[in-house]
Amino acid sequence: MNPALIVSDLAKTFTMHLRGGIELPVMTGAAFLLQPGQCAVLGGPSGAGKSSILKMLYGNYAANAGQILVQHRGREIDLARAEPRTILELRRETIGYVSQFLRVVPRVSALDIVAEPLVERGIDRPQATRRAGDLLSRLNLPERLWSLPPATFSGGEQQRVNIARGFITDHPILLLDEPTASLDAVNRTVVVDMIAEKKVAGVALLGIFHDADVRGAVADTIIDVTGFAPRGKDV
Numbered sequence: 001m002n003p004a005l006i007v008s009d010l011a012k013t014f015t016m017h018l019r020g021g022i023e024l025p026v027m028t029g030a031a032f033l034l035q036p037g038q039c040a041v042l043g044g045p046s047g048a049g050k051s052s053i054l055k056m057l058y059g060n061y062a063a064n065a066g067q068i069l070v071q072h073r074g075r076e077i078d079l080a081r082a083e084p085r086t087i088l089e090l091r092r093e094t095i096g097y098v099s100q101f102l103r104v105v106p107r108v109s110a111l112d113i114v115a116e117p118l119v120e121r122g123i124d125r126p127q128a129t130r131r132a133g134d135l136l137s138r139l140n141l142p143e144r145l146w147s148l149p150p151a152t153f154s155g156g157e158q159q160r161v162n163i164a165r166g167f168i169t170d171h172p173i174l175l176l177d178e179p180t181a182s183l184d185a186v187n188r189t190v191v192v193d194m195i196a197e198k199k200v201a202g203v204a205l206l207g208i209f210h211d212a213d214v215r216g217a218v219a220d221t222i223i224d225v226t227g228f229a230p231r232g233k234d235v
């Protein structure tokens with residue numbers, strides 16, 4: 001089976017424009033691939049560059065060199081060189097992302113936040129809302145909260161809304177930035193099960209999981225980011 005995503009020779013250096021242009025090399029020569037139906041986990045100590053990799057794969061950070069080849073609409077796109085319009089299209093159809101924190105939209109209910117990606121993809125609202133409710137109840141978010149905007153929710157409640165929103169679509173690639181960090185044991189297990197179902201559906205997953213039990217339960221491979229450190233970088 002063709003890989004869903006191939007990273008080669010990827011490099012990232014941050015330039016601190018407000019600090020006289022100081023350059024902070026974070027990685028060079030990063031290379032790995034993601035296979036459909038497998039979950040790869042980024043490993044390595046704090047500051048090694050795990051989040052930076054996820055952000056480059058979602059087009060939030062520009063890469064300084066290298067390729068990020070993604071299978072999209074039956075052809076291969078280099079995300080590292082893609083136009084902003086193509087990156088938005090990739091996000092809509094091919095690459096999903098569960099960030100660590102929910103971006104709260106004022107006055108929009110939890111149920112609508114979760115249903116929105118399906119509505120955007122043309123699913124009719126009642127059906128999208130039903131599916132959103134199924135996911136929120138699976139993640140044990142009390143039904144009395146569904147009609148409220150999540151701004152006042154606890155960290156774990158917001159994270160579950162975020163997970164439901166990220167998992168509701170059928171993107172063939174799914175990036176997960178510590179999706180279980182604020183969850184209790186019961187809900188961590190729910191997320192582990194949801195990841196297993198994505199694998200069965202053929203999704204290629206890449207995640208950061210600091211919790212060793214979760215990592216052990218979901219990881220098919222570990223990508224050690226310390227191997228991508230530029231020479232002389234102390235991680």
Ligand SMILES: Nc1ncnc2c1ncn2[C@@H]1O[C@H](COP(=O)(O)OP(=O)(O)OP(=O)(O)O)[C@@H](O)[C@H]1O
Pocket residue numbers: 014024026044045046047048049050051052053
């Ligand atoms: N926007 C930025 N501007 C400047 N430096 C940055 C930026 N984002 C990350 N860095 C630096 O890049 C390095 C890698 O950071 P990154 O967040 O990718 O590491 P990480 O492995 O995910 O760490 P953690 O496990 O602590 O979340 C760090 O030294 C960090 O300070």
